[in-house]
Amino acid sequence: QVQLVESGGGLVQAGGSLSVSCAASGILFSMNTMRWYRQVTGKQRELVASMTSNGNTNYADSVKGRFTISRDNAKNTVTLQMNSLKPEDTAVYYCNWRRPLDSRDYWGQGTQVTVSS
Numbered sequence: 001q002v003q004l005v006e007s008g009g010g011l012v013q014a015g016g017s018l019s020v021s022c023a024a025s026g027i028l029f030s031m032n033t034m035r036w037y038r039q040v041t042g043k044q045r046e047l048v049a050s051m052t053s054n055g056n057t058n059y060a061d062s063v064k065g066r067f068t069i070s071r072d073n074a075k076n077t078v079t080l081q082m083n084s085l086k087p088e089d090t091a092v093y094y095c096n097w098r099r100p101l102d103s104r105d106y107w108g109q110g111t112q113v114t115v116s117s
Contacts, residue, residue: 004023005109012114012115033053035098036096049068090113
């Protein structure tokens with residue numbers, strides 16, 4: 001059974017930092033790409049960052065230079081470190097795994113990040 005459990009997030013002032021983490025179970029974590037998405041109410045979920053099994057990363061233009069994705073294969077966790085936060089980063093952040101067999105998406109429960117101006 002696949003489980004993705006996010007933690008972290010919270011409220012921070014603009015310019016501050018937060019991190020969100022995701023603990024995965026039920027998958028061969030070290031062999032898979034992991035992703036972070038975010039969603040604002042009423043808008044589509046957007047891809048924020050991804051990290052492949054060999055460590056290649058990709059970021060949305062809006063977060064490049066401010067966010068860093070990392071993974072710990074020994075602990076089956078993926079973390080998004082967010083620096084220089086802006087009010088427009090306010091969203092619910094979701095951990096994602098896409099099953100290679102059929103591209104089915106699995107999601108965590110989401111964690112709220114709120115950046116005050």
